Amino acid sequence: MVETKTRIARLDPVWEKIRNEAEAALRDEPILGSFLHKNVLQHQKIEDALAHRMSLKLASLEISEQNFSDFCNRAYSTNPALAASARADIMATFERDPACHKFLQPLLYFKGFQAVQAYRVAHFMWQHGKSDIAYFIQSRVSEVFGIDIHPRAKIGQGLMIDHAHSIVI
Numbered sequence: 001m002v003e004t005k006t007r008i009a010r011l012d013p014v015w016e017k018i019r020n021e022a023e024a025a026l027r028d029e030p031i032l033g034s035f036l037h038k039n040v041l042q043h044q045k046i047e048d049a050l051a052h053r054m055s056l057k058l059a060s061l062e063i064s065e066q067n068f069s070d071f072c073n074r075a076y077s078t079n080p081a082l083a084a085s086a087r088a089d090i091m092a093t094f095e096r097d098p099a100c101h102k103f104l105q106p107l108l109y110f111k112g113f114q115a116v117q118a119y120r121v122a123h124f125m126w127q128h129g130k131s132d133i134a135y136f137i138q139s140r141v142s143e144v145f146g147i148d149i150h151p152r153a154k155i156g157q158g159l160m161i162d163h164a165h166s167i168v169i
Helices: 002-011 013-027 030-041 046-058 065-078 082-094 104-109 111-127 131-145
Strands: none
Touching: 013 030, 013 046, 013 082, 013 104, 013 111, 030 046, 030 104, 046 065, 046 082, 046 104, 046 111, 046 131, 065 082, 065 111, 082 111, 104 111, 111 131
């Protein structure tokens, strides 16, 4: 276990920090155990946790959590830049948002971060000729988070959007 953690930290220090924070939160607040396991601790990679979190937030009667998670995972496995951007966005949020005290918080609680990550998957779909699913994601993000980012928009990494209410990009 120690060797695996060392290897993960060397390869992905952001994800290792998130996992360590989740383990500490679990010790401090055992009532959050199921929540922390489902969203962080059961996942080996940040990509898996991001896909899972998006599927929980954005699935609907039209597209199930499993289907949503599957196409997010396909996007992450095809384009590693998506997860690299998420890591940069987490770091930017941690550095710039005075309400952010842990790397774990944007992934679990900050709708601006979550909306941007969903946009990134929608943008990937748009770039690969899948405009209908891109528009579906855009629509769900608008309904759930109150932010509307067109899937064709070009956004760099290291983005922090605070609160994200009534923003149109």
